[in-house]
Amino acid sequence: MTVRTRFAPSPTGYLHIGGVRTALFNWLFARKHGGTFILRIDDTDAGRNVEEALAPILSGLRWLGIDWDEGPEVGGPCAPYFQSERAAGHRAAAERLLAGGHAYRDYARPEELDEERKAAQAAGRPFLYSRRFAAFTPDDAARFEAEGRQGVVRLKMPREGTLVIDDAVRGRVEFAWDREQDHVVQRADGSCLYHLASVVDDHDFRISHVIRAEEHLSNTPRQAFIAMALGYPLPAYAHLPLVAEPGSRTKLSKRKLAQYLKNPDFRQVAEHGTRIAERIGLAPEADTFNPVIVDFYREVGYLPWAIDNAMALLGWSYDDKTEFFSRDELVAAFTLERINSSPASFDPKKLWSVQDHYMHALPVDDKLALMLPFLVKAGLVDAPATPGQTAIVRRVIEASGDRLKVAGDILAYADFFLVEEPPMDPKAVEQKLAKPGVAGLLGRYADAIRGVASFEPGPLEEATKAFAAAEGIKLGDLVHPVRVALSGRTVGPGLYDCLAILGAPRALERLERARAQAG
RNA sequence: GGCCCCAUCGUCUAGAGGCCUAGGACACGGGCCUUUCAAGCCUGUAACCGGGGUUCGAAUCCCCGUGGGGUCACCA
Numbered sequence: 001m002t003v004r005t006r007f008a009p010s011p012t013g014y015l016h017i018g019g020v021r022t023a024l025f026n027w028l029f030a031r032k033h034g035g036t037f038i039l040r041i042d043d044t045d046a047g048r049n050v051e052e053a054l055a056p057i058l059s060g061l062r063w064l065g066i067d068w069d070e071g072p073e074v075g076g077p078c079a080p081y082f083q084s085e086r087a088a089g090h091r092a093a094a095e096r097l098l099a100g101g102h103a104y105r106d107y108a109r110p111e112e113l114d115e116e117r118k119a120a121q122a123a124g125r126p127f128l129y130s131r132r133f134a135a136f137t138p139d140d141a142a143r144f145e146a147e148g149r150q151g152v153v154r155l156k157m158p159r160e161g162t163l164v165i166d167d168a169v170r171g172r173v174e175f176a177w178d179r180e181q182d183h184v185v186q187r188a189d190g191s192c193l194y195h196l197a198s199v200v201d202d203h204d205f206r207i208s209h210v211i212r213a214e215e216h217l218s219n220t221p222r223q224a225f226i227a228m229a230l231g232y233p234l235p236a237y238a239h240l241p242l243v244a245e246p247g248s249r250t251k252l253s254k255r256k257l258a259q260y261l262k263n264p265d266f267r268q269v270a271e272h273g274t275r276i277a278e279r280i281g282l283a284p285e286a287d288t289f290n291p292v293i294v295d296f297y298r299e300v301g302y303l304p305w306a307i308d309n310a311m312a313l314l315g316w317s318y319d320d321k322t323e324f325f326s327r328d329e330l331v332a333a334f335t336l337e338r339i340n341s342s343p344a345s346f347d348p349k350k351l352w353s354v355q356d357h358y359m360h361a362l363p364v365d366d367k368l369a370l371m372l373p374f375l376v377k378a379g380l381v382d383a384p385a386t387p388g389q390t391a392i393v394r395r396v397i398e399a400s401g402d403r404l405k406v407a408g409d410i411l412a413y414a415d416f417f418l419v420e421e422p423p424m425d426p427k428a429v430e431q432k433l434a435k436p437g438v439a440g441l442l443g444r445y446a447d448a449i450r451g452v453a454s455f456e457p458g459p460l461e462e463a464t465k466a467f468a469a470a471e472g473i474k475l476g477d478l479v480h481p482v483r484v485a486l487s488g489r490t491v492g493p494g495l496y497d498c499l500a501i502l503g504a505p506r507a508l509e510r511l512e513r514a515r516a517q518a519g
Numbered sequence: 520g521g522c523c524c525c526a527u528c529g530u531c532u533a534g535a536g537g538c539c540u541a542g543g544a545c546a547c548g549g550g551c552c553u554u555u556c557a558a559g560c561c562u563g564u565a566a567c568c569g570g571g572g573u574u575c576g577a578a579u580c581c582c583c584g585u586g587g588g589g590u591c592a593c594c595a
Binding site: 008009010012042043044045083110121124125126127150152154170173174175176179180181183184185186187188189191193194195197198213214215216217218219220221239241242244246247248249250251265310313314315316317319320321322323340341342343344345346347349350351352353354356360400401402403404405432461464474475476477478479480482483489490491492493494495496 | 520521522523524525526529530531532533534542543544545546553554555556557558559587588589590591592593594595
């Protein structure tokens with residue numbers, strides 16, 4: 001069987017983390033079976049600024065390595081891949097539905113339908129349209145039109161029997177036909193609605209497996225009905241568990257950001273990212289820049305595969321211990337059978353730890369290539385970076401080790417090496433510098449290391465320990481003020497690394513300058 | 520409200536009748552290391568929604584509750 005899957009986003013202007021998971025699973029399944037992964041743009045609704053609203057979605061998928069074999073910008077045998085450009089086919093399908101007696105023109109006004117709905121509700125029985133404004137003959141239609149009514153095309157859903165779907169995730173799911181509504185598939189102006197368009201396009205694209213979020217499970221009967229009425233074979237269905245809010249089982253939504261921010265883990269990740277974004281001049285708006293949206297991770301410097309790997313673990317698992325997969329490993333390991341059926345809440349901290357894992361394993365050269373652009377954007381190095389700057393940054397990366405969790409973290413670790421007078425954190429000054437005797441201590445320490453033959457971590461450590469011993473003080477009582485003197489803050493790479501990277505002249509100059517603020 | 524789905528540590532999950540005094544990961548607590556912050560190492564707390572069945576035996580199968588979620592548009 002030829003596997004063809006699709007991801008069909010509507011151009012909303014952003015790529016949602018839940019969408020990523022859906023796209024990823026479709027992609028994985030296609031790759032696993034040597035099939036085809038198709039990207040279709042479901043833009044049947046309004047269509048204004050489609051191009052602009054589409055850009056973040058395409059670039060987001062590309063960044064994540066979720067490449068599509070057919071779709072926008074790459075084309076393919078089933079083109080066009082924009083639903084709005086396939087309207088003729090949708091209309092033809094609506095005609096066939098009508099001709100086959102599987103749909104009818106309906107002239108009910110919305111308020112008339114509402115009345116029926118309310119009456120049914122009041123009577124405590126499920127609503128089922130009376131079809132009293134259905135035009136089953138041309139005469140009916142003419143009569144209704146004479147009344148000034150406009151006709152839409154409605155599905156003539158069966159009112160007895162059941163539909164059985166064999167869902168790859170959920171197993172057998174049964175629906176009673178008499179609970180399904182006569183949904184509108186074509187408006188009076190001739191434009192077709194999503195469900196019709198989607199079924200027709202899926203068939204035209206020869207989609208073999210419809211892999212989508214659980215929210216579509218309830219839509220399946222009407223889509224299956226359309227497909228059957230049109231004589232299409234049904235695709236295999238796999239309904240993925242919803243990606244839920246942090247610490248909840250409610251569907252994750254971009255709109256409820258303020259609420260998610262109350263979750264400490266979520267807030268921590270969001271604030272960390274915002275801090276980085278601000279330093280590279282992004283002035284992000286919380287509305288479009290937050291951990292629910294893929295651009296957030298890209299701007300802040302996460303590794304795309306870390307996102308993919310983390311998302312793969314949302315609702316899917318391989319076994320009881322394997323968590324990290326290379327691309328090939330994941331493709332090989334992935335199966336629909338091991339998708340979970342209960343909702344999975346999105347945990348930004350878990351994603352963070354996966355990111356940590358991959359950043360940890362990244363070679364220094366790769367880190368350098370990733371991080372340099374952040375320093376350029378922040379104005380801390382030239383574009384392109386000079387060899388001298390590059391050398392410093394490389395040493396900072398080496399010295400910082402696992403402290404750099406995302407590429408953007410380099411800003412907080414490299415900045416004080418790259419500017420002549422780093423800002424002094426008032427709190428750090430107060431706690432470590434403004435103590436009695438510190439000024440004198442810094443002066444004597446400067447003299448002590450001035451004579452170090454080789455200004456490198458090893459010799460510096462020796463000299464520093466010897467100095468502390470000679471002074472009769474604990475190493476910490478020396479190291480802390482020196483660190484603040486050099487960097488302006490209390491955290492950073494190891495002190496001997498800081499000294500060495502700075503170099504003797506600048507280090508001594510900073511020690512001297514800091515004495516003015518010391519006690 | 521109707522229909523549908525779901526139900527194991529706070530979170531992601533393993534578990535397809537005995538291997539379960541329920542395993543792993545994240546988070547959290549404690550300890551070690553240590554010049555800070557990370558990392559690393561050791562260690563701890565923590566779960567089968569409830570009730571009935573079936574069975575020699577149930578986290579696993581069935582039923583009923585309860586709880587949560589999704590969906591019921593001339594949105595996608």
